[in-house]
Amino acid sequence: MSDCCHGTDNWEELERGYRAMLPADVLAFIDANRAKEHSESMLIATLHMVQGHFGHLGPGHLEAVAQLMQVPLAKVTGVATFYHYFRLQPRGRYLINVCLGTACYVKGAEKVAQKLTEELGIHFGETSKDGIFSLESTRCVGTCGLAPVVMIGDEVHGPLSPSQIPTLLEGYLARAAEDMMANSASEPK
Ligand code: FES
Numbered sequence: 157m158s159d160c161c162h163g164t165d166n167w168e169e170l171e172r173g174y175r176a177m178l179p180a181d182v183l184a185f186i187d188a189n190r191a192k193e194h195s196e197s198m199l200i201a202t203l204h205m206v207q208g209h210f211g212h213l214g215p216g217h218l219e220a221v222a223q224l225m226q227v228p229l230a231k232v233t234g235v236a237t238f239y240h241y242f243r244l245q246p247r248g249r250y251l252i253n254v255c256l257g258t259a260c261y262v263k264g265a266e267k268v269a270q271k272l273t274e275e276l277g278i279h280f281g282e283t284s285k286d287g288i289f290s291l292e293s294t295r296c297v298g299t300c301g302l303a304p305v306v307m308i309g310d311e312v313h314g315p316l317s318p319s320q321i322p323t324l325l326e327g328y329l330a331r332a333a334e335d336m337m338a339n340s341a342s343e344p345k
Contacts, residue, residue: 174220179209186224199227199235203242212243240281248283248290250328252276253307257296263315265304269293271318272306275325288332289325 175183182205189198202225206217213236222229236242254260254269269280276284276291283290299305302314308328316324 170223174223177216177220178206178224182206182209182221183224186221190225196235199225199232200239203232203236207242212246214244214246243281245283245290246287249288249332250308251290251292253292253294253297254280255295255297255303255305255307256293257300257303259296259300260304260314263303264317267318268304268306268316268321271321275321288329 178186182202185202185205192198199221202221203213206221207213210217218232218236219229221227222232225232236244252272254265254272256265256269272291273279276289278284278289278291280291280293294307297305297307297312299312299314302312304316305312305314306316306324307313308324313324
């Protein structure tokens with residue numbers, strides 16, 4: 157993959173392909189700022205818009221942003237990987253947010269977090285291979301009386317001990333399997 161291909165004979169064709177990968181509001185933002193100096197903050201704003209649309213930043217999105225903004229791909233990738241709020245993988249069906257606020261922390265949130273990473277086989281910021289779970293951490297979710305707390309989607313679980321994690325995850329796996337079966341049953345034959 158080259159960092160920039162504006163000098164190539166088929167740039168117009170390539171540009172059409174890159175533009176097809178991004179939503180209209182992002183293209184309008186890039187076009188409006190094309191003549192300006194591309195500061196890092198403008199690049200970050202563009203990546204936020206792309207992530208807001210797709211939920212994550214895939215390799216194709218990064219390449220399209222780099223080419224259309226005329227910024228080296230290495231710089232775009234560097235920014236996307238440096239800031240923790242950018243996601244490079246699609247989010248799983250269920251987002252698990254472990255509260256690491258003070259009340260949860262003193263009640264053992266770290267051990268709960270450790271158990272989750274072991275059970276899921278992923279680190280914070282990652283998505284399980286089956287695409288079911290994404291693991292993230294958060295600060296106080298406002299239910300300190302239930303500490304330590306884990307949010308899965310918009311459901312709050314607490315107080316939780318590490319030994320409860322496998323059963324909790326199994327419940328969501330069963331729910332995901334049921335949803336998938338219901339969806340495949342409703343698909344036209
Ligand atoms: S610190 Fe976890 S809910 Fe308040």
